[in-house]
Amino acid sequence: MITPGLVISAAASGMGKTTVMLGLLRAFREADLVAQPFKSGPDYIDPGFHRAAAGRASFNLDSWAMDAGLIATIAAQAEGADIALVEGAMGLFDGATAQGAAGNGSSADIARRMGWPILLVLDVSGQAQSAAATALGFCRLDPSLSIAGIILNRVASPRHERMVRIGLAATGIPVLGAIPRQSHLSLPERHLGLVQAAEQQALDHVIDGYAALLRDRVDIDAIRQAAKAHADPAPRTAAGVIAPPAQRIAVAQDIAFSFLYPHLLDGWRRAGAEILPFSPLANEAPAAAADLVWLPGGYPELHAGRIADADHFLAGLCLHAQSRPVHGECGGYMVLGEALIDRQGTAHRMAGLLGMVTSQAQPRLHLGYRRAELMVAISGLTAGTRLRGHEFHYSSIVEQRDPPLARVTDPDGMVVAETGSWRNRVSGSFFHMIARDG
Template identity: 70%
Template sequence: MSVPGLMIAAPASGTGKTTVMLGLLRAFHEDGLSVQPFKNGPDYIDPAFHRAACGRASFNLDSWAMAGGLLDVLAVEARGADLVLAEGSMGLYDGVASFGAAGNGASADIACRFGWPVVLVLDVSGQAQSAAAGALGFRQFNPQLPFAGVILNRVASPRHERLVRKGLDAAGIPVLGALPRRDDLTLPERHLGLVQAEEHPDLEQRIAECAAFLRAHADLDAIRAAAGASSVARHGSRPMLPAPPAQRIAVARDAVFSFLYPHLLEGWRRAGAEILPFSPLANEAPAKEADLVWLPGGYPELYAGVIAAAATFLAGLRRHAETRPVHGECGGYMVLGEALVDKSGERHLMAGLLGLVTSFAQRRMHLGYRHAELQVPLARLAAGTRLRGHEFHYSTILEQTDAPLARVTDADGAPVPETGSHRGHVTGTFFHMIGMVP
């Protein structure tokens, strides 16, 4: 399988690469191309925007958290597509200091692995010819990195564009687009990133505006021509998506519980597991026939009062936990605890299935890759199973009275105090599982 692809990256976060990504996805889709999107790194919000823009499911690619076989089998999701567009995370070369099974998690790792030339989105506000020095450094930092060119963003005027182009022309760096400043195209954010796609009443209009913006100010033909043929190197025999932790899995899916990596759900379905969605926000109980209840992460702090009053959901959850496994990740873990204190200091009673009390009144960011070795089983996952994942939240643990679920370290091997916990059939972690270590 060989589908031409590009990596849409940037020197840093906040430069406009999501606007460029969504605009390109929709513009090429409008032109009749089947475009396969990917997202580098552990971001679980952007893939939903990608799907809305082009109609194909987007998947994360992570060279630290995913073994080579999993990366390859996810890249094969591009079969049948005309073009791959992968969106980078943070800066092009940003990753962990130590390498995992495949790499350090940087966008450049994925671009090199699959042969996708980089389109670097440059915020040129406040500079002119100097922008070329930065772009040249990014191109030359890794001579093996395929490099397509740059798209200039936040261009102030035609004169500004001419000055920036003069420097880039001298450096031999192709300019694939020059986007004027358009602050109205910025998508709203909250503390974990973009506001979720399903929360945007005008998302379709925003994406259409991004596409029109790219059509007017970027060379779509040159961008498509710059795509490089993907190379998928097989590792071992028939790599598979992660196996399901149970046969019938009740998965909470609504505005509170939405942070579950797409490749996990897809892997569970393909392995024959039955996914039984339900909405705690709508006061729905998990399906009685479920073998496992899975509460993904999300924003419980925004709906704590509603969850505390959802008697049918809480009663069904407690009833299930009497005989069968329940697992929560991050926000789901908080809901399984005794109480959640919101940012105003109000205490809301949660499910009470774990001795955990968390607070958003005492905010502190917890962010980074996680390696975990289970100390007890998690549904079908046996004790000793090694997992790779990512943690990102602002809540603080006030109480945690249960035994640790796992031995957890960061990407450099340093112990992490957020070990998760377990009680009876109930387990929970602050990290979101991405894959397993072979």
């Protein structure tokens, strides 16, 4: 039985989905209801906010990178919950240009596959009755989807709200709430999105504010009643699951190393792997008993000075690499190189385990889904393993003296220059792995 749910989506990014998602999660929690959060697409920041609001882990659902069986397996995290809430990415229909394992990665794919209706957040700033045309377009573009209702956002005044509602009345789509402009309720952002949940001391206060706002301006009972699940789930299968690459995995976990998809860690633990967390920023070395060290992505460029001074961490990492494998993803990959040049142009020494220098002095966006075929093994992931994942960073490699780790392509099959690299037992890539490919 699929838990009733809703997909919170919009016409584009920046229209208020996160405000609504966090406010609803906290409001349901305060009403002693269990809301299971999910994030559509490959975002690794928003799940941290969901966890803070809901009090339970949030998981990514990604129809480009994950096959139907893996999506069903992860969606089962909602079993026993009162409601499932999915925060969409970008606009409802936005995704890759090419089909992936189970779709193009859009929020519409997840809604369609799970049978969850859509709660559409409409930013009505700068328009009135014309908002109805936007809403009607979202209803009619794909008749297989169900629009449960609309929340108006950034409403300027009671008169503005009345004008918008008059236009929407002709569409027959329920308006479930109207949120005024709230300049004092906002979350700070940086170049990869929101500043992480763990970095914000006043986060609970902000989320409480969102919940109070929604209780005052939104029909939360009607939203809960709008949650449905009509689709039969696909059989849960392990075909797309990335098996644990080792038995005992030391995983860097702090605000500089936090971008590791929750379903991967959860899956590794369920498969019997032991996760041994440590903090490079606290100058902790990886556990001596670890079979593999894994450095996730994150924001090492913001903490490059502290990492360069973390002698115990760097020495422990180098000692481990003498006999056992080390792998880094994105930010973790940068730390394995010889130096990291920050946005001010200052070079900071790194581990020196790979012959590479990375720089953010001239930021350039690298973004998109990726396919990768390993040319050499990453611990228990053998050469020839095919993976699906995502790349999102502003760093560039300015020196590279090691052979490529993988053959990497974008969704359209175009070869991508960022192949990763390896030396002896050490490997890394800007590629964030999500699931097996095929």
